[in-house]
Structures are given as C-alpha cells and as structure tokens.
Amino acid sequence: MGSEHKKRVLSGMQASGLLHLGNYHGALANWVKLQDEYECFFFIADWHALTTLYNEPAKIREYTRAVAIDFLACGLDPERSTIFVQSDVLQHAELNILLSMITPIPWLERVPSYKDKKDELEHLDLSSFGFLGYPVLQAADIAIYEAAFVPVGEDQLPHLELTREIVRRFNHLYSQTLPEPKEIVTPTPVLPGLDGKKMSKSYGNAVYLSDDDESVRKKFMSAITDPQRQRRNDPGRPEVCNIHAYHKIYSSKERLGEIQQACRTAEIGCVDCKKELIEKFFVNFADIRKLRRQIENDQAYIDQVLSQGAEHARQAAEKTMTKVRKAMQLR
Secondary structure (H helix, E strand, O other), rough: HHHHHEEEEEEEEEEEOEHHHHHHHHHHHHHHHOOOOEEEEEEHHHHHHHHHHHHOOOHHHHHHHHHHHHHOOOOOOOOOOEEEEEEEEEOOHHHHHHHOOOOOHHHHHHHHHHHHHHHHOOOOOOOHHHHHHHHHHHHHHHHHOOOOEEOOOOOHHHHHHHHHHHHHHHHHHOOOOOOOEEEEOOOOOOEEEEOOOOOOOOOOOOEEOOOHHOOOHHHHHHHOOOOOOOOOOOOOHHHOOHHHHHHHHOHHHHHHHHHHHHHHHHOOOOHHHHHHHHHHHHHHHHHHHHHHHHHHHHHHHHHHHHHHHHHHHHHHHHHHHHHHHHOOOOO
C-alpha cells in the first residue's frame, strides 16, 4: 500500500445513532477521497457515545454495527484504510487518563459545543465528568496515532485547536513527543434537516443511510418547504426551501436553474419538486444502498474488517504510548 510514505489522517464518528445524509456529505464522502492520498485511520467512537447514552449502553452495540456497515457501503476500503472500534484499542483510554491530568478545567468549559450540546439534549443529565472531558478523549484519539491531519468542518476547528493546546502542554511539560495535528477543512454543503433545523439524530429530522425506500419517500414527502407557499399557484422562494437545499446537491446546475425559475413562477408545485428529488436521490445512492444490503447480511465480513483494523490500530497506538510513557518516566 505504500502507507509508510503517506501522511496519516485520523477521524471518527460516534455510535450514538444511525448515520444520516448530513454525516455522509459532511464527512464520509470526503473520507473516501482521502484514502488515495493519505494513510487513513477511521474509527467508530463507542466510548464517546457513552457521554449521552450512558443509560442505554446496549444501543451503542447496535449503532456500532450500523455505522460499520455505513462506513463500508459508502466506500471506506479496509485495504486502504484502518477501520476499527474505539474501545477495541485500550491505549485510547490510557492516553486519555494521562492527558486529563494536565488539562485545565477552564479549557474544557469554554468549548463552544459544551453548552450547545447541553441545550440540545436538555432532557438528559449531562453534568458528568465524561461529558465535560469529552475533548480530552478526542485529543487522545488523535494523538495516539500521531495523526498529521484531521478532516473537519469549519464548525469543528475549535475542537481541533483544543487538541493542539493539550498536545503543546504535554510537550512543554515533558518532551517533544506528540505532533500537533493540522486540519483538512472539509467543504460541507448546507444540508438542513427535513424540518429546517440542523440535521441531527437528536431532532429526528434526518434521512438515514439505512432507511428503506418507503421511509425515504415518506420523509422527503413530509419535508417542510416554503412556509409562505400555501397554495399550488403561489410563487415560491427556493432560497428558504429545505427541498431546494437537496436539489443543490443532487440536481445538475442546469436543472437547478430551471427548478428555481419554475418555483418562483409557480410552474412547479412542491409535491412534484419532492418527487423529482426522491428519484434523483435513489439514482445518486443506488450503488451505496445496494452494497449496504449485501454487507448487512455478512456479519463475518464485518467482524473480520473490525478485528483486523483493531489489530493494526493497536500496534500503531502502542508505539505512541511507548514514547509517552518514556517521556513521562512511567513504568
């Protein structure tokens, strides 16, 4: 594979729910492209999922399997990438403990998503040490593989900067052991949820990669469009329509212009616009959905991929921990 000559990339996704179109367009599609240029490590973050699903841990196992299937169906190749589950590599936990000893509490309290997530999941008690310390575990996830790059959206840049601060503090206290990861900013299309809010597992407003055909149709047909367009012959405003945001991804530039004009002049109704989008979605995701159906029935293959990935990840992680323990003069 020639991976020894490639820079290393690390990223992961939580096993806190099913993956949706926002996950695909915001991260997965880009990860697939990175496989040819970098040595890639992609993991399923089941420990991170415990920050919000601590009272339903059995669900994490179910979601872990579903995320693994989505990874493979969307094009992550175990021959070109290391694909594994976070908890299968105990070195993540060891480095997390060591980094938590040197990370100031105020650094964690100022993380932008800390309050946002608490507000979003206000029905849960998120006053746990694990939730507050989430960024430290995230830093350990990255540093344990000495990743050169982390693909992130612009909204995640503060998280990566905190990782760099933690790494700098470690290197200052002990020795120049851990590299500071740089970002690969992922161009992320604006993809709202079906209700106009941010697409999120928490809001239940997403189209999931695992949805069957009927579910996909029902979800898109129920999506909120222009709230001011009450009747078929009312002119529409594509710029405020959720369905139009999807057309910007799945329709050609020429057809998009036609749809915009037809919407503004009421030549096309919301129902017809949704039906056209649904057919384009199925065309765009035909190969992925077909492969997903095949993979989900092959548990032996899934287990093999995750087992081999974990073994390779453990070897890489242990190399880092050997250097960390030496720097800290630990046994």
